Amino acid sequence: MWEQIIEAAHREFLDGGIVPIKENESFGFLVNRETLFRFKKADDVGYSSNVPTQLAMAYHDHDVDLFGLPAVSRVEVVYQLNRLETQVADIAVVARDGRHVAWSYSLLDAEPGVVELPLPVAPVEPRRAVVRPRTTGKNGSQSAS
Template sequence: MTHPKIEVVKSALHRIEPVLRTAITSGWEDWRGSKLSHWRRRGRANYVWEQMAHYAAVALEGVPGVSVVVKHESYHFLVDGTVAFRLKKSDGGGLTRNYPTQEALAFHDPQLPLTGVAAQQRVEVTYCLNPNETDIADILVVGRAGGAILWTYSLIDNDSVSSLPAAQPDAPLQPMPAVKSTGLVRLKGRKTNDDKAGESGES
């Protein structure tokens, strides 16, 4: 396996971008409507993760070329046998913070095998919150090499690519399925303080 290449990832994920945006924003809206504001950040992130992963898995079931692998209590989504991604929470730059389990280490290391996830490109699709943690600020696709971020691009701001000298513009996105507005705003370079957590939760 090689490090993820943005052109390959963008091409594979382009057709399901509306599904990913809807799944993530719906998971967040479920949290906002849950009346569980006394929960800590880790609990909140776990709640949102469970919801958005479920929505994505249900919406992508039966989509040609897309499969869902559930292993080690986590969801891995495979597209065209080439790109594998998982849904996570990140800081404003796209960095997630997992406990260093073997699974988490293997996902970002092209030299380590990831049993059951036979894809050449492994990336994360993450949401990051605004500074007050009251709403989603951005949804990013993140390519990494170990602990280093190689590149990111936004599923909200289609012209946003970081850590690359130049990026080719995408074709226009397909209309997004109806979903309640969350006032998504692109806040570049803004980060939040996150608790560390396990494979399915905070960051």
Template sequence: MPFAKEEEVRKVVQPLFEDFQHIYQSAWKDWLASPVASRMQHKRVRANFMWNQLISHAKVRFDGRAGVRVDTKSNWDGVLINEQFFIRMKKAESSLLSRNYPTRAALAFHDQIQDLFGGVARLELLYVLSSDETEVEQIVLVQRHKKQILWKIDVVGDSGADTQSIIPFAPTAPTNAGPVSDRVIKPRKDREQKDGNQDRPAAGGELPT
């Protein structure tokens, strides 16, 4: 079932949303504490560092967990849930399109007509940085078909967790930057009420390279 229904995915994956938040928080904290962060010469350095830490923290978090494990399928590493959903952890732009060099394998992963893993659906758990790239603004679970986002789930906003207890994702801010509670990941719906904007379905676009 390469194509997966949002409601079916939500039912299975939602109990793990707090785990995924912890994994992404931990990876971002590792990046901020890394001596490489202040000397980064290209964004791919950060993306590679984050990918490594996401996989590392996921292995620890899900160690011994029934039905959930970090797995490698073909050339991809991700989280396999109940032998139903394979979730790849990636960085994305605000369009929610992950960044991939358009190799044949990369294009195949996003072509849901192709059954690459024997009926296992392919999903992506994406993090989106703020415009100034000082914090993780969104963690979103999506299924993508080619250049189109079929559906999306806000992992933070739909987790039911107390978002005020989330560890700040931004580096130590100047004294005029406002309280820590203004610099944590918050549900998108809270930000929309503040901004007066409405949530719009993610649209496709040109494949980033």
């Protein structure tokens, strides 16, 4: 099914400002030099099924430069099959951060038109414990400052 999707995408995106990018055995599509997406099969949560190659892991690590492109957003357009794998249950745009799905947006449930996708949320830095060193007083007793 993946091969059919890639072939149809090449035909569809011939002159629409979407540039196909082939790297090894993987295809991505660059939109307006801002967003890179690829097509994948996913489970019911939206987690794509990948053999854990260096490229597959790097795709979801947004600190890694891929394909020599400048900093671009990377998402996956995934298809999810029903339990018996006889029909497509959903098609969604999924953003991942490492092994975690950051957000997912169903294309089948969407209203027609342009939709603003959620922006990635910056991780919250955990509070650091404040450790105060013990000091020795003039008379040799210890006190916490």
